Amino acid sequence: MADDPPRPTDAELEILTVLWSIGRATVREVHEVISRRRPAQYSTVLKFMQIMAEKGLVRRDETQRAHIYQAARPREWTQRQLAGDLMERAFSGSAKALLMGALAARKATREELAEMRKLLEAYRKGEK
Amino acid sequence: MADDPPRPTDAELEILTVLWSIGRATVREVHEVISRRRPAQYSTVLKFMQIMAEKGLVRRDETQRAHIYQAARPREWTQRQLAGDLMERAFSGSAKALLMGALAARKATREELAEMRKLLEAYRKGEK
DNA sequence: TGCCATATACGAAGACCTTACTAGTAAAGC
DNA sequence: GCTTTACTAGTAAGGTCTTCGTATATGGCA
Known part of the structure; x- marks a missing residue:
């Protein structure tokens, strides 16, 4: 590659x-x-x-x-780069801080919140 | 202001x-x-x-x-701008997609995951 | 075959980003 | 008071980003 x-x-x-x-x-x-x-x-x-x-x-x-x-790269790949880069440069590497920023910027719907909770849950169970 | x-x-x-x-x-x-x-x-x-x-x-x-x-602006204010801007431009406004990108970029610790879950929980209960 | 529509390639201007040198000035120490 | 030190402001070069005009090539069709 x-x-x-x-x-x-x-x-x-x-x-x-x-x-x-x-x-x-x-x-x-x-x-x-x-x-x-x-x-x-x-x-x-x-x-x-x-x-x-x-x-x-x-x-x-x-x-x-x-x-x-x-x-040249799938959307997810680029999104990972961008999120990681911003997380590093502006949030001292903290995913939690980035999440806080995002939620403060635009209130998420109840459904979105639920989905995000499920996402975290999946990660907790040793998701790769 | x-x-x-x-x-x-x-x-x-x-x-x-x-x-x-x-x-x-x-x-x-x-x-x-x-x-x-x-x-x-x-x-x-x-x-x-x-x-x-x-x-x-x-x-x-x-x-x-x-x-x-x-x-001139507190850290949180600027973080909100940056997170919101990137969320809009690269994640079509989806906080969930941004979260996925962040998690894919750097694996969060178990503690961080728990804190984020708490954060979402707080938002669910009509947090401002 | 020659013209027209539509492509790409090239060039360039102007704004902004990054970097650094240097001139000028004010404070501080002898 | 004079010299050294420390700070700001100004200038500028080189790179990137954004934008667009124009030249040139190509394929289709009359």
Whole structure:
């Protein structure tokens, strides 16, 4: 497996999010999704995706004229990196502190709280 | 109250962490703590703290020759911003997903898991 | 075969981030 | 008082991030 890609920037993360959600896609398709939310030039999105290919954040298939892109790492992998990085840098490595921050930022629903409790429970029983 | 300060950069967050831990401090004191961990020029730290003052991330008392700095916002406030921001951008607003990422990044101890469970419990009972 | 639509590639500007040197100034010590 | 020391401010270089205009290539179709 190749080297780990670097932490994505804000704009790069936005594109990765689109790729994770729709899977393999052309620049045009990604641009369409993004420009539905905010103004963005096609060439800007293209540029980002070229840079991301260089960085190893995405892989691309160039056999077609319109290159096909896909995220180089699954969503969960990147989420783990990002959560771990922030936990380290801003919460002195404490998952509990990070959880507190998240709950303070946006109140979770009763259901979400229950699911999280189940998650912790699973971890307690020697979950890997 | 003044405008919310922007999200701190990596280097800024490192300095804030020092300020939160030792409270009010001069550039020299902050520099000493940081250079104990990694090479860093005094003037670099100074420059950062000047920029942070402009951005509103820190406040400074200039009555002494050696200015006294302090974080403009408490640690918890900034942690809430950062957790909320990442939760929004990388976890589509799901606290549960963020928690999963954090747990996957670094296995929590049994005690930490228990404390987190208690935390969720408290939230369930209409905690503010 | 030549034109049009649509791709990619390239270049570049402007903001911000990181780092560090140096000039100038104020305090402190001799 | 004068020198040394310590601090701030200013300047600048080099890198990254974000944005976009434009040039160039390619495939399809009339």
